[in-house]
Amino acid sequence: MTSLELRLLALGHELELPADPDLTAAVLEQLPPSGKRPFPWRRAGALAFALVAIAVATAFAVPQARTAILRFFHVGGATVVRVETLPPAVERNEAGGLGLPMSLQAAERAVGFHILLPPYKCCGPGRVYVLDDSMATVVVRSGGNHRALLSEFPSLGPPSLKKLVLGQTRVEPAHVNGREALWIEGGSHTLRYFDRELGLQERTVRVHGKVLIWLRGELTLRLEGNLTKDDALSLARSTR
């Protein structure tokens, strides 16, 4: 170590830092009862996750409301939040910012789950984009031949779907094969990706398409594109 580095170490010992608080009780109070961890994973350690929070554009949606966050909706690992203004975000073209492209087999090894796909006429997707070994995304085509992005990631906890409010951006409940779903249409919204270590925001991107979010097994699926609701639901129901 150089003399300057030794001086910095010595300086560290002379700093006036606040006394260390005892956080034990406060931390334990927030944990579930013994024996239950908040996010029980059947395949512990094998699955990474990506929590996708979708902030729906509602700058003009409920004018009388002045709270920063107006409403939450949850489906599996996705959370939809109504806000007054959107955070700064970059525009995203179709497959930008979705992670590394790879083969389907490599993608399934990376994410640790079977990737659900709609029927393909011949061979499967040429490539799958994998973000953080947590979320897999493929480009699919609807019955109306519109391209769309299908993203899949493990659900975080029990699904919940709360009462919805109307705004310029419509957030409607729906069902796919008997499971809860959300249809989001109108206005732009942003996507926030978080990495597997919890809470680390990777990026915020602006999305203009329509979105369907639904559950299948332990996965949350998200379809994004310029689709009609019927097209999206039909595509969602066909994924296997």
Next chain:
Amino acid sequence: MAGLGAGGSGHQDRNPDEACGVLAAVVDRPLDETELVERARRGDLRAWETIVRTHQGIAFRTAYVLAGNAADAEEAAQDGLVKAYGALGRFRRGAPLRPWLLRIVSNEARNRRRSAARRERLSLRAAAEARPGDAVPSPEAALLSREEHERLLAAVERLSEDHRDAIACRFFLDLSEDETAAALNVRRGTVKSRLSRALERLREELEAEL
């Protein structure tokens, strides 16, 4: 500053009367961290409590140098330790726990980092506050040493945020390079280059003042 990783007393804090969970197994020997993590994964809150006691001090101090004030640091450390428990299923078995915890807590701290105006500046302890066991310097030597520390601290405060954070984690908190990388959420190589540039900048500043 408190000793490194000395936020709690670790194993000796366990209640020896308990006959369940972690405690039943500590009659003969303390559990090592790997065992504690495994037990916590299975929902043993006593195991997590021991881990929290062991790491909360360094977690808080790391959050403090990154968030810039004690209130945000305490909240960040607390929330980080709660989130880490929920994320234990994704913790790689056998990996060192402390960098992983610091990464989660530091992320919470950075999310709370407010405007520079709210950041509390680091300062030296009161001159009279000697630590137990310290040799007593002459008044002249104490004054010179204090002035040198103040000059060095002022130079650190003038560094860019990235460089100041790297110096604070690596030297003020005495984190390893890997732990510093985890706390700053950058690669180890980035830590090395930031430290190198920060040290160079400090040398220039200090020499210019002479």
